[in-house]
Amino acid sequence: MSTFRGLCTAILFCLWPALSHAGNTDASVGTPVSSEELAKFFAIQPDGATLPPGQGTAAAGREIYAQRCAHCHGEHLEGIKEAGGPVLAGGRGSLATDRPLKSVESYWPHASTLFDYIWRTMPFDQPGSLTPDEVYALSAYILSVGKIIDDKQVLDAKTLRKVVMPNAKGFFDGSGPELDMYRINQSASPAK
Amino acid sequence: MSLNRNTEATAGPSGDDCPCKDGMKPHLELDRRKLIFSAAAATAAAPLAAAPALAEKKTAPPGAVLYDVPDDPTKEMGRGVHEDNGYGTRSQFETEVRVKADRPLDATSWTYTPLAATIGNLTPSGLHFERHHGGIPTIDPARHELYVHGLVDIAKKFTIAEIKSLPSVTRRCFIECSGNTLDEWSKPTGKNVQVTHGLLSTTEWTGVPFATLARHVGLQENAAWVLAEGADAAVMTRSIPIGKLMSDALIAYGQNGEALRPEQGYPLRLILPGFEGNTQIKWLRRLQVSDRPFMTHEETAAYTDLLKDGRAKLFTLEMDAKSVITFPSGEMMLPKPGHYLIKGFAWSGRGRVYAVDVSLDGGKTWAPARLDNVPEPMSTVRFSYPWHWDGKPAILQSRCIDEAGNVQPTRSELISVRGVNSVYHYNAIQSWAVASDGSVSNVHV
Numbered sequence: 001m002s003t004f005r006g007l008c009t010a011i012l013f014c015l016w017p018a019l020s021h022a023g024n025t026d027a028s029v030g031t032p033v034s035s036e037e038l039a040k041f042f043a044i045q046p047d048g049a050t051l052p053p054g055q056g057t058a059a060a061g062r063e064i065y066a067q068r069c070a071h072c073h074g075e076h077l078e079g080i081k082e083a084g085g086p087v088l089a090g091g092r093g094s095l096a097t098d099r100p101l102k103s104v105e106s107y108w109p110h111a112s113t114l115f116d117y118i119w120r121t122m123p124f125d126q127p128g129s130l131t132p133d134e135v136y137a138l139s140a141y142i143l144s145v146g147k148i149i150d151d152k153q154v155l156d157a158k159t160l161r162k163v164v165m166p167n168a169k170g171f172f173d174g175s176g177p178e179l180d181m182y183r184i185n186q187s188a189s190p191a192k
Numbered sequence: 193m194s195l196n197r198n199t200e201a202t203a204g205p206s207g208d209d210c211p212c213k214d215g216m217k218p219h220l221e222l223d224r225r226k227l228i229f230s231a232a233a234a235t236a237a238a239p240l241a242a243a244p245a246l247a248e249k250k251t252a253p254p255g256a257v258l259y260d261v262p263d264d265p266t267k268e269m270g271r272g273v274h275e276d277n278g279y280g281t282r283s284q285f286e287t288e289v290r291v292k293a294d295r296p297l298d299a300t301s302w303t304y305t306p307l308a309a310t311i312g313n314l315t316p317s318g319l320h321f322e323r324h325h326g327g328i329p330t331i332d333p334a335r336h337e338l339y340v341h342g343l344v345d346i347a348k349k350f351t352i353a354e355i356k357s358l359p360s361v362t363r364r365c366f367i368e369c370s371g372n373t374l375d376e377w378s379k380p381t382g383k384n385v386q387v388t389h390g391l392l393s394t395t396e397w398t399g400v401p402f403a404t405l406a407r408h409v410g411l412q413e414n415a416a417w418v419l420a421e422g423a424d425a426a427v428m429t430r431s432i433p434i435g436k437l438m439s440d441a442l443i444a445y446g447q448n449g450e451a452l453r454p455e456q457g458y459p460l461r462l463i464l465p466g467f468e469g470n471t472q473i474k475w476l477r478r479l480q481v482s483d484r485p486f487m488t489h490e491e492t493a494a495y496t497d498l499l500k501d502g503r504a505k506l507f508t509l510e511m512d513a514k515s516v517i518t519f520p521s522g523e524m525m526l527p528k529p530g531h532y533l534i535k536g537f538a539w540s541g542r543g544r545v546y547a548v549d550v551s552l553d554g555g556k557t558w559a560p561a562r563l564d565n566v567p568e569p570m571s572t573v574r575f576s577y578p579w580h581w582d583g584k585p586a587i588l589q590s591r592c593i594d595e596a597g598n599v600q601p602t603r604s605e606l607i608s609v610r611g612v613n614s615v616y617h618y619n620a621i622q623s624w625a626v627a628s629d630g631s632v633s634n635v636h637v
């Protein structure tokens with residue numbers, strides 16, 4: 001009996017680390033980081049809550065664009081295929097046609113994405129080198145060429161989050177199996 | 193004989209100077225049968241072997257070292273151990289490589305895996321397809337850390353050593369770019385299977401489950417999405433549903449038994465079995481837990497699927513049931529009528545491959561193929577199907593059925609739902625036409 005009890009105790013001791021490991025958190029691995037250390041990262045969501053301080057206008061953006069962007073994206077935001085820079089404006093109303101033109105103006109659903117992406121990785125030859133003021137200015141310029149905002153509009157953390165993109169309602173959640181593939185009727189149209 | 197490693201040597205008369213393109217060597221697949229009708233095979237191969245051979249300077253194929261080839265290897269002592277300094281190379285006679293897409297910028301381009309030439313189910317690390325958005329960064333693992341923060345109890349950073357100290361999982365799964373086969377929506381475009389389907393590779397990955405890491409930071413109640421961010425020049429970001437991360441995501445550091453290759457995310461890559469390739473963030477440096485998706489460039493402007501009514505689908509994350517015949521396939525040549533073993537790959541991002549069917553008549557009739565390896569979730573399966581070609585034109589197809597019951601659609605079924613401007617997630621049945629002269633080409637039926 002005592003052997004049996006001993007065995008039980010031994011098994012319990014063996015299981016103990018596993019049982020304790022199954023708790024909600026195990027703080028033993030990794031170094032806690034402060035919000036100051038995390039400030040070097042960013043990601044801007046559509047609500048714009050984490051947009052940085054700063055501001056810019058289309059007029060300022062036009063000059064920065066000419067110097068830093070036009071050699072890939074074209075003088076008139078038309079894109080330069082050989083340079084790998086996609087079109088940034090135009091194409092509104094083309095998405096349901098045989099030749100859809102996907103640009104910031106015609107396709108992108110959120111202005112926050114424009115700010116995030118330019119700040120994150122542009123210009124292509126000097127990624128991540130633009131200041132928030134420059135990114136606000138470039139965003140204002142691209143949005144004003146696309147006639148999404150007035151060319152006098154000052155963009156900052158407050159105003160950028162209010163910008164409504166022309167194709168804001170053009171997207172829907174496409175996750176999961178494609179149920180339209182299961183329609184008997186071959187003239188199926190996409191699910192609403 | 194020379195014991196020296198040569199990076200250059202003179203090609204002998206038997207040098208591999210055939211101007212064949214990838215996958216254009218049916219004789220490699222047909223060694224056994226070549227013996228049976230060797231005369232015809234020799235006739236077919238003759239024009240390909242007509243390239244100048246003698247006295248031509250030759251360099252080693254990528255990943256190989258060129259050595260002198262003795263007339264009789266049993267009459268000369270071979271090389272000693274460790275002449276390779278401890279890391280082996282492939283044979284100088286193996287020449288298959290990834291091929292590059294024709295794009296304006298190599299830093300945002302891609303390369304295709306030579307699917308018709310790889311052997312077995314795993315893709316050699318050096319042949320794994322690539323797709324980069326800001327080039328391949330060089331990252332010192334001693335200076336690389338993974339931050340996990342946002343809706344967590346304790347925001348933390350982890351060194352590579354700390355991640356490696358946690359219990360790991362090793363499993364096989366494929367990665368497919370959602371842009372794989374994207375030139376086939378409107379008309380048959382890719383000349384061979386490397387180009388039509390080569391943004392697909394299968395690997396044995398090793399890493400720490402996200403769920404394990406999550407225990408060390410503590411997830412908050414409203415955690416629903418996680419932003420994964422790379423340390424490349426694109427600072428690539430995608431939002432991933434927490435359900436996926438908690439079910440089977442890996443923070444991977446191992447690829448086929450060694451560290452990740454730089455072009456596959458060294459030192460850390462997020463592996464999301466069955467999800468589209470671009471979500472499996474390479475050079476992973478940050479995971480930010482949130483209650484909603486971030487709507488990054490990649491998940492709104494880029495990797496979304498435009499439908500014919502002008503609306504677009506967001507977060508089409510799982511790769512659909514798909515298959516392709518790799519032999520015979522585009523640009524190959526069957527030397528003469530006779531017995532052939534049709535071969536291919538099948539895969540699904542929604543589970544295991546359950547069955548593969550093959551059609552020899554453009555989809556009118558189907559018969560089950562043999563599965564050559566045991567199906568595993570979100571991993572490729574090799575299939576084969578014995579075929580006696582009578583010399584008449586034939587259209588070869590394969591279709592994948594996964595364990596969830598999804599069936600790979602025909603092209604007309606797919607475009608009736610998606611139109612032809614979706615770009616991504618083209619998984620229609622592929623057709624290879626075999627002409628009466630034995631040539632194989634990409635067609636639509």
